[in-house]
Amino acid sequence: MDDAASCGCGASRKAVAVDPAIKETNQKRLRRIEGQVRGLQKMVDEDRYCPEIMVQIASVHEALRAVGRELMRNHLRHCVAQAVRTGGSDAEAMYDELLDLIYTTSR
Amino acid sequence: MDDAASCGCGASRKAVAVDPAIKETNQKRLRRIEGQVRGLQKMVDEDRYCPEIMVQIASVHEALRAVGRELMRNHLRHCVAQAVRTGGSDAEAMYDELLDLIYTTSR
Amino acid sequence: MDDAASCGCGASRKAVAVDPAIKETNQKRLRRIEGQVRGLQKMVDEDRYCPEIMVQIASVHEALRAVGRELMRNHLRHCVAQAVRTGGSDAEAMYDELLDLIYTTSR
Amino acid sequence: MDDAASCGCGASRKAVAVDPAIKETNQKRLRRIEGQVRGLQKMVDEDRYCPEIMVQIASVHEALRAVGRELMRNHLRHCVAQAVRTGGSDAEAMYDELLDLIYTTSR
Numbered sequence: 001m002d003d004a005a006s007c008g009c010g011a012s013r014k015a016v017a018v019d020p021a022i023k024e025t026n027q028k029r030l031r032r033i034e035g036q037v038r039g040l041q042k043m044v045d046e047d048r049y050c051p052e053i054m055v056q057i058a059s060v061h062e063a064l065r066a067v068g069r070e071l072m073r074n075h076l077r078h079c080v081a082q083a084v085r086t087g088g089s090d091a092e093a094m095y096d097e098l099l100d101l102i103y104t105t106s107r
Numbered sequence: 108m109d110d111a112a113s114c115g116c117g118a119s120r121k122a123v124a125v126d127p128a129i130k131e132t133n134q135k136r137l138r139r140i141e142g143q144v145r146g147l148q149k150m151v152d153e154d155r156y157c158p159e160i161m162v163q164i165a166s167v168h169e170a171l172r173a174v175g176r177e178l179m180r181n182h183l184r185h186c187v188a189q190a191v192r193t194g195g196s197d198a199e200a201m202y203d204e205l206l207d208l209i210y211t212t213s214r
Numbered sequence: 215m216d217d218a219a220s221c222g223c224g225a226s227r228k229a230v231a232v233d234p235a236i237k238e239t240n241q242k243r244l245r246r247i248e249g250q251v252r253g254l255q256k257m258v259d260e261d262r263y264c265p266e267i268m269v270q271i272a273s274v275h276e277a278l279r280a281v282g283r284e285l286m287r288n289h290l291r292h293c294v295a296q297a298v299r300t301g302g303s304d305a306e307a308m309y310d311e312l313l314d315l316i317y318t319t320s321r
Numbered sequence: 322m323d324d325a326a327s328c329g330c331g332a333s334r335k336a337v338a339v340d341p342a343i344k345e346t347n348q349k350r351l352r353r354i355e356g357q358v359r360g361l362q363k364m365v366d367e368d369r370y371c372p373e374i375m376v377q378i379a380s381v382h383e384a385l386r387a388v389g390r391e392l393m394r395n396h397l398r399h400c401v402a403q404a405v406r407t408g409g410s411d412a413e414a415m416y417d418e419l420l421d422l423i424y425t426t427s428r
Contacts, residue, residue, distance in 0.1 A: 007128040050182040084298040191405040264396040289371040
């Protein structure tokens with residue numbers, strides 16, 4: 001499928017386009033998340049109070065959701081928009097994929 | 108509050124007790140999660156297809172929930188159990204804290 | 215904004231279009247959900263075992279999510295698709311609204 | 322298992338005890354939720370703007386979570402507390418049930 005390839009859905013699995021600002025924000029966020037996870041390891045090593053560790057875990061969840069949200073924005077702007085403009089079964093397939101994505105990943 | 112201190116709720120913020128098996132499982136899980144987060148950084152660097160990155164993010168959420176669940180188990184076994192046996196306002200305060208914890212962190 | 219009105223975002227707050235199959239499915243689901251809520255009332259009246267009631271509540275959450283998912287599908291097919299085709303600031307505004315919607319309602 | 326029966330886990334599936342204030346609050350909440358669900362039916366009948374209906378659905382989810390939270394409080398106060406005081410395998414079984422309950426119903 002030609003449009004699938006151009007859309008990054010093919011073998012290469014590349015995004016059709018990535019906004020530089022979104023990419024940089026997400027790189028920065030993921031480095032911070034890596035640091036948070038190392039912080040969690042330290043808390044576990046030190047037998048810290050469990051609810052305190054759990055609150056930190058909740059903050060990593062929040063940070064990951066922020067990354068996912070920007071990826072979703074990029075996906076809407078480029079991949080979904082392209083499928084909508086193509087229309088027909090491509091658009092329907094994209095809505096199905098998008099609904100699965102929303103309900104499995106946006107929690 | 109004396110019992111708060113012994114329960115790790117005081118300045119030291121230590122868990123009253125940590126089961127070694129839970130601790131080791133969580134240390135292993137958090138190292139794997141750190142690796143997953145570095146994998147996410149690579150995916151973002153390489154402009155991978157956004158939904159594919161989001162599915163990986165969902166898997167990090169799942170892995171973090173598994174850590175939280177074991178921390179909750181440890182918390183129930185030791186800290187909550189201690190407060191229940193003490194009873195009275197200590198138990199009520201623990202239920203309040205536990206409900207907050209459940210509804211803010213178990214998502 | 216003309217397109218906003220045609221898109222149902224205006225005073226009338228109507229959907230730009232609703233697929234009859236989606237509408238009928240959702241009407242049926244919501245009647246069943248009403249019955250489930252009355253079932254919950256009965257369980258509370260009868261002092262049923264709390265975890266048993268909580269499992270029923272989880273099933274109402276699931277049923278509501280299924281309704282939300284079909285509404286999201288209808289929204290993508292009609293309102294979002296229209297905004298994408300219009301492009302420009304309309305499309306960007308729609309992505310912002312959609313991201314808010316996804317992250318506040320799809321939990 | 323004798324304690325299971327007294328705990329409401331047996332055939333009767335009754336709560337071991339229900340605080341009257343919790344029961345009344347939940348009865349009131351569930352009647353209001355029933356009204357909200359009827360409101361959703363009306364919105365669907367009238368082809369209202371999908372995101373507007375979804376925001377109302379989110380508010381029903383919130384209201385249901387508030388009911389679940391009070392049921393969890395009652396469960397901690399009575400059933401869990403009883404199992405903790407009994408100790409041993411009863412307590413462990415209760416923690417397992419509680420963890421399942423937390424991670425399947427508190428979302």
